[in-house]
Amino acid sequence: MIHLLKVLVKKIAKQSNITVIPCLLIYFSLDRLLLYLIFLNFARDKQYVLGTISIINIMKPTNLLLFPIIILCSFTSVKEIPPYKNPALPVDERVKDLLGRMTIEEKFWQTYMMPGELDKGKDRFSHGIFGFQVSTIGTSNPELKQLLQYNPKLTAKEMAKKINEIQRYFVEETRLGIPIIAFDEALHGLIRGGATAFPQSIALAATFDTALVRQVSHAIAMETKTRGIRQILSPVVNLATDVRWGRTEETYGEDPYLSACMGVNFVRSFEEMGVITTPKHFAANSGDGGRDSNPIHFTERFLEETHLVPFKACFQKGQSQSVMTAYNMLDGTPCTANPWLLIDKLRNEWGFDGFTIADADAVGIIHKLHHTVNNFSEAGADAINGGLDVIFQTTYDEHRPFLQACLDGLVKEEALDRAVGQVLKAKFHLGLFEHPYIDENEAEKWNACSAHRKLALEAARRSIVLLKNENRVLPLSKQVKRIALIGQDAAQARLGGYSGPGVDKVSILDGLKNRLGDRAIIRYEEGCKRINPEYLTVPTYYLSTLDGLPGLEGRYFNNISYEGVPDLKRIDKRIQFSWTLFAPDSCLAVDWFSVEWNGKLKSPVSGTYRLGLEGNDGYQLTVDGKVLVDKPYKTSFGHTLVPFTFEKGKEYDIRIRFYENTKNARIRFVWDVDTKNEDQSIEQAVQAARESEIAIVVVGIEEGEFRDRGYLALPGRQEELIRRVAATGKTTVVVLIGGSAVVMSEWQDQVPAVLNAWYPGVEGGNAVADVLFGDYNPSGKLPITYPIHEAQLPLNYSHKPTGRSDDYLNLTGEPLFPFGHGLSYSEFDYSGLKVTKAVHGTAFHVTFSVKNTGKYAANEVVQLYLRDQVASVTQPIMRLIHFQPVSLAPRETKELHFTVNEKDLSMLDKELNRVIEPGDFRLMIGRSCKDIRLKTTLTINHPMTLETNH
Structure with missing residues (x-):
């Protein structure tokens, strides 16, 4: 029998003109014989698979004659697998093979992403597609106020099931079986129902804790991947250099180094888990006056020193595999079709090997707003030829002119193949060809789980910034019996921009009730709304x-x-109507x-x-x-x-x-019919304060995409509300809700304590209550500068030296609260600063001690700043080069260490080479950029070139 099998195998192998090694594995199980034929194929251009042959009672003489027939029939199921489906081959070979099989239409669709699914007919996607933002509706909105509408009702398991169903169509029913990449937003939590909403990005930055950000991003990545989503359009690593910008809340603040550290640790968790991250918006999309996507005229030097720093770090250190272009133009060319940005800088200089995507409708905007081309087809060609890989539009019908650009040859063949190749490479690296589906039960297990909720509470606590605390009003006594809680935001639990609906959100009112129970009476009054229009x-x-x-x-x-x-x-x-952009x-x-x-x-x-x-x-x-x-x-x-x-x-x-x-x-x-007169509700809030021991006024701002702020004062009648409550003489604490700075000149001096809670996530109310009553010692630090007045803007701590003073005739140049500011219920002593040079290289070891002199356990964020005293090109007056959170028990002292490395000491010379110039460098250690506790000077004697500008 074995001899017969060998003869059959050799014959088939000879006819197939391939080399195989037959292995016969025989398992006996009672009256059943399982015969497995395994062919190890060493031909690199073909692979053959033979299934299991099951023969019942094969040893019986009557059945033995059937054996050759069974063997021959089994070979009818042998299938040839194309190289692109062979996981044993290198990814580049698989990409090359698949590209060679694709039509122009199939190639184009791998460069097109959109919100949607297959509910309106799957046949129109028979050519495939890059991917979908599932359960999202895109609109062609001429006012560009809201391009995408997200379905908040779909549960995690339902979404996983839907994505599996969509994936099954593309893998099993399209000609080439190319899987999709399901993508979504996950700025500080997946923007979906049933997902955990963590504190907003600006709040995470206020923790100055990269390890915490890493934990948060890992949790978000788990909730994302288990739904089948394999790309997130996050994080935002633009610099918030002007706090009038409505999207400041989405960023990690104004500082390049802090933003880079936070961005890198955010993206690493996702990339390590097989979810592609997409830092955005590339590049510098906050223009003059803090206006979103306004024209940018920055020099290459300024971009390299500031706005490009976080992006480069995310690609080179965080291994981000994608990037989203910005709506704005850069030096006269739209970022979405900017070869200098997308090819020269990103790929050739930085070595980026991922794929680039446009922001939603950004390719169309090349024609409609930038007016650098005549029509949408030319816009698509301009973008792909200029280095863009994927066009992101909001509806299916918008694909037509971009497809036509490919069919008409406006898109260069090599540019199209490059774009498609980058997309296919990503899909192969994600393992989607081998493992396109996910376990739908896993999504239910991880989304909004108790561990993630506990982490959300810790992140919220760590993010809260104590801006002011005169006479140690905070923490509040736990013996207080009557509290007036005032303000619309006290009861709302807002999560901020690009947030999902949240699960069981805890408002500050809820948090105080949870914290105090029946031990105190909490009287809530709205007072006034954030916005109460006069008409x-x-x-x-x-x-x-x-x-x-x-x-x-x-x-x-x-x-x-x-x-x-x-x-x-x-x-x-x-x-x-607001026909601001279109007719x-x-x-x-x-x-x-x-x-x-x-x-x-x-x-x-x-x-x-x-x-x-x-x-x-x-x-x-x-x-x-x-x-x-x-x-x-x-x-x-x-x-x-x-x-x-x-x-x-x-x-x-x-x-x-x-x-x-x-x-x-x-x-x-x-x-002005139906407008609300708030006089009565404000008076009710004031009366509540009179009848209480403590008044907590929770106020907030309005901001976001399409919502840049010209004025930074609190909107509506909230400032009047604060003044009226404070005038009762009762201790008044103000809690700020929002993602950016506010000016406080109209009320700051009338209240003793101010907390900035940002948008603190689903556990925000509990976190605020913990801080107010001393169960948690605040440790957050400002990642942005608070101005005294809007006229000071932009106001950044790390600006270049000025030709004259920073002051105005009638206004100081000093901030209201500086970058890095944040008080504690404890005090800290800094001492023992020592700097020693490393044995090899140009690094220096910095050591010093920090002591908690207070009675509360505390977390302190130690900040190290540097100033190059003399340089051939002007340098910032100071810049953050390291920071470190440290936990200290009451009266505890810890020795801390920083290493000042070559990169910290370097600068861009006149030719944009990264060099270290000989001279003195001032090191400054403190609690903020203004509260400096220790200083020293180190000296470099010899020049050094770290990178040359090619």
Whole structure:
């Protein structure tokens, strides 16, 4: 029998023209014989697989004659596997083989990512796709206010199941079986229902604890990967150099070194777990005035010294395998199609070997906003030819002009192959071809588990910054019996931008109740809202066309004089438009149109109220044939409301006219009906404070994407609320909720204590309560500078020397609170500074001692700054080069160590070579960049070149 088998194997091997080694493994089990044939294929271009042959009672003479037939039939199941599916081959060979099999359409789709899934028909994705942001709806929003809408209801297990189903289609039903990469946002927790929401990124930076950030990112990575998501569009490692920027909350602050340390430790956990990270937005996307994505004109030197530092560290130290480009232009070229940035710098100089993706709709913006190309097809070609690998658009239909650019040859063949090759390489490295599916039960096990919730509490505690504590008002006595808790944010538990809904969020009100139980009476009053507008948009409910349909009829003209036949007629439900980037319709010019709305307004009230328009001038409001508002000349943006006496139920004829002759059209039809008078609620809060021993006022800011702040004062009537409560004479503690700086000149001197809790995550309320009552000693430090006034901005501690003083005629140049600032319930003594040179190289060992002189256990963040005393190119007045958190028991002393290495001492010379120049360097050790406790000078005698600029 064995001889017969050998003959058959040799015959088949000869016919197949391959070399095989047959192995016969025989297992006897009662009356059953299992025969396994294994062919070890040493041919590099083919692989054959033969399954298991099961023969029942094969030893019986009657069945022995069937054996050759069974053997021959079994070879009909032998399948040839293409090299790209052979995991034994090098990834580059697999990529090359797969590229050679792909059509142009299949190649293009590997360069296209979008939100969505297969619910609208899977056949349209028969060519494959890079990947989906699953359970997300993308919109083509002309106002660009919200491009993506996330489904918060899908559980972790349901999402894992959905991703498996989608993956199964692409792996098993498309021609080449290329798996997708499911991607999502995970800035400080996966932006999904059922995921743990940790403190916001700026809060994590305030811990100055890279080990803690590593733990947090590991937890997020577990919750991410177990759902089947293999790429996150995080972290944000842009520098928050101007705190007016609405996305400051998403960053790790203003300092390049701190941001690099935090970014590296965040990405490492994901990359080690097989989830691709995507540092963003490359590069420098906060422009003049702190405005998001405004033009950037930075020099290469300035970029290398500041904004590029965290990105380079994430790629070279953190091994990030992707990067997202920014919306803004850099030196005249959009970042999304910038060869200097994406090819020369990123790939050639830094050695980046991952793939680049555009921000959502950023490729289209090359045409629509930057105007460097004529159409969307040219935009796609410009991007891919310029170094972009993946186009991220928000809808399926938007792919067409970009695909056409590939079909028409606008995209160079080598550029397309490069882009597709980088994507395929990533998919091979992730193991998606061999292991495309995940265990759906694992997602349920890890998402929002108790261990992650405990970690969220610890991170929240560590992030809280004690800004002010006069007369040691904090911690509060645990004997307090009556507390007034005031403010909208005390009950809301906001999580910040790019957050999921959170699971069982703990507000500060909840936290105080959890902490105090029945031992104290907590009286909560809202006081006022963060925003209480003095007027509102007139709702659709009160508007109707002449035909009785909801809204007003709009007649749009391609002129500014409302003349001729309208180019567009439509019913607009309400008049609230911000056509700041696009025209109202494709048939109109963005900078030359007019519109007239007509219809009826039905009054819901009787009495005198204000009615009017808000916009960038060029508007007119007529009611019952009488012109109430008329601002015909374009000058600025503002609002005009006039008193108008309404009768309840009466209908009024309305005509609104508006024209635009430049760009940035904005118009609203507004009134002050239904606005809330907060006088009574503020008085109730003040009365609650009078009747309590302690008043805790929780206030917050509004910020985020598309929400840069011109003013840094607390919005609404919150500052008035603080002053009124403080005026009662009761001890008043202010807790700040937000992700950026606020100015405090109107109230700071009236309160003894201020805590910055940032957006502290799902356990934030418990963390704040722990700090307020001394169960946790605050140790957070500011990763940004707080200005006294907006006029000081941008205000950064590590600026270059000025030609004159930092002061204004009527304002100091000093900050309100400096970078690195953060008080404790303890005090610390710094002593014993010693610096010794290493035996080899240019490194120096720095040792010193820190003593906790207080009665509370404490965590202190020790900060080491350096200043190059004399250099051939101007250097920062000081810069952070190391930091270290240290835990100290009461009265405990610890010796700490820093190593000042060659990189710390280096600079970019006039040719942008990284060098060390001979001379003196000032070392400064302290609790902040202003609170310096120890200083010394070290001297370098010989020059050294570390890197040359190629």
